[in-house]
Amino acid sequence: MGGWARAVVSACLVGIPVSAALFFKYFDSESAPELISSDATKFWVEALSRQETEVKTAKAEAEQKLSALTLRVAELQGRLMRLDALGERITSMANLDKGEFNFSDPPAVGGPELSIEEVDYSPPDFRLVLNNLETQIQDRQQQLETLEELLANRKLLDDVFVAGRPIKKGWMSSRYGRRSDPFSGRVAWHAGVDFAGREGADIVAVASGVVTWADHRNGYGTLVEINHGNGFKTRYGHCKDSLVKVGDVVKKGQVIALMGTSGRSTGPHVHFEVYKNGRTVDPSAYIHRTSR
Ligand SMILES: [Zn+2]
Structure with missing residues (x-):
C-alpha cells in the first residue's frame, strides 16, 4: 500500500465512526447513551437504584397487606368466639339438649360429598383460612337462627296454652x-x-x-x-x-x-x-x- 492509500484507509477507519457518532449525537441526542461512557454508567446505576426502590416498596406493601389480613383473621376469630359463647348461653338458658346444639361442631347438613381428588388442591393460605372462617360463621348463624325459631315457637306454645281466668275482677x-x-x-x-x-x-x-x-x-x-x-x-x-x-x-x-x-x-x-x-x-x- 502506498502512502496515499494508507492515508485514505486511516481516514476511513477513524473519520467515519467519528463523523457517524457526531451525526447520531446531533440527530438523535435523546437515544440511549453508548455503553462504556460515564453517562451510561450513571444511567444503569440510576436504573438499578430505581428498581431497588420499587422492590422495597412492593415488599413494604406486601407486608402491610399481610398484617391487614392477619388483623382481619384475628377479628373474625374473635367474632366467632363471641358467637359460640352466645350460642352456648342461649342453649343453657333455653334448657335445650346440648347434643342438639353443639357449637363446636358444624350443623348436620346434606348435599353431595366431593372426594379430595375432585377438589382442586391448593396449599393452605390466608384465603383458605378466611374461607373456613366464613363457613364457620355461616354455620353458627344458621344454628342461632334455628335456636331463635325454636325459642319463638316455645313462646307461642306458652301463649296458646289455655290457662287462667277470662276476667281481671269478679x-x-x-x-x-x-x-x-x-x-x-x-x-x-x-x-x-x-x-x-x-x-x-x-x-x-x-x-x-x-x-x-x-x-x-x-x-x-x-x-x-x-x-x-x-x-x-x-x-x-x-x-x-x-x-x-x-x-x-x-x-x-x-x-x-x-x-x-x-x-x-x-x-x-x-x-x-x-x-x-x-x-x-x-x-x-x-x-x-x-x-x-
Ligand atoms: Zn253460663
Missing part, C-alpha cells in the same frame, strides 16, 4: 255441668262457667289465638269465640260489647270484650266455655293450671 258464680236452669228451674247442662262482675268490666283472652266469632249468637247474646289451635277454642258470652272482629289475632291477656248481660242472662257476667276437639270441657281445669 267471682265464679256458676260451675260447669249439671245445674238447675236459672230461667226454667229445670235441671240442665251448663256447658261453661260463669264469672259475675261489674257491667263493662274487661273480658280477656285466656290464650293467644284468632277470633272466629264476634257477634250475637242465640242464647249467648254477644259472643266472642277464639280459636287457639291444637284443637282448643274458647267462648265468652253475654258481652256488653265486643272489642274484636272475626279474623283478629289476639294475644293472651288482651281485652277482647266488655262484661254485660246480653242474651239469656240474669245479670252482668261472662259465660266462659272451653272446647277441646269440638266438645266442651270443664274450664276450671284450665283456669287453675299454670304450666304445661
Whole structure:
C-alpha cells in the first residue's frame, strides 16, 4: 500500500465512526447513551437504584397487606368466639339438649360429598383460612337462627296454652255441668262457667289465638269465640260489647270484650266455655293450671 492509500484507509477507519457518532449525537441526542461512557454508567446505576426502590416498596406493601389480613383473621376469630359463647348461653338458658346444639361442631347438613381428588388442591393460605372462617360463621348463624325459631315457637306454645281466668275482677258464680236452669228451674247442662262482675268490666283472652266469632249468637247474646289451635277454642258470652272482629289475632291477656248481660242472662257476667276437639270441657281445669 502506498502512502496515499494508507492515508485514505486511516481516514476511513477513524473519520467515519467519528463523523457517524457526531451525526447520531446531533440527530438523535435523546437515544440511549453508548455503553462504556460515564453517562451510561450513571444511567444503569440510576436504573438499578430505581428498581431497588420499587422492590422495597412492593415488599413494604406486601407486608402491610399481610398484617391487614392477619388483623382481619384475628377479628373474625374473635367474632366467632363471641358467637359460640352466645350460642352456648342461649342453649343453657333455653334448657335445650346440648347434643342438639353443639357449637363446636358444624350443623348436620346434606348435599353431595366431593372426594379430595375432585377438589382442586391448593396449599393452605390466608384465603383458605378466611374461607373456613366464613363457613364457620355461616354455620353458627344458621344454628342461632334455628335456636331463635325454636325459642319463638316455645313462646307461642306458652301463649296458646289455655290457662287462667277470662276476667281481671269478679267471682265464679256458676260451675260447669249439671245445674238447675236459672230461667226454667229445670235441671240442665251448663256447658261453661260463669264469672259475675261489674257491667263493662274487661273480658280477656285466656290464650293467644284468632277470633272466629264476634257477634250475637242465640242464647249467648254477644259472643266472642277464639280459636287457639291444637284443637282448643274458647267462648265468652253475654258481652256488653265486643272489642274484636272475626279474623283478629289476639294475644293472651288482651281485652277482647266488655262484661254485660246480653242474651239469656240474669245479670252482668261472662259465660266462659272451653272446647277441646269440638266438645266442651270443664274450664276450671284450665283456669287453675299454670304450666304445661
Ligand atoms: Zn253460663
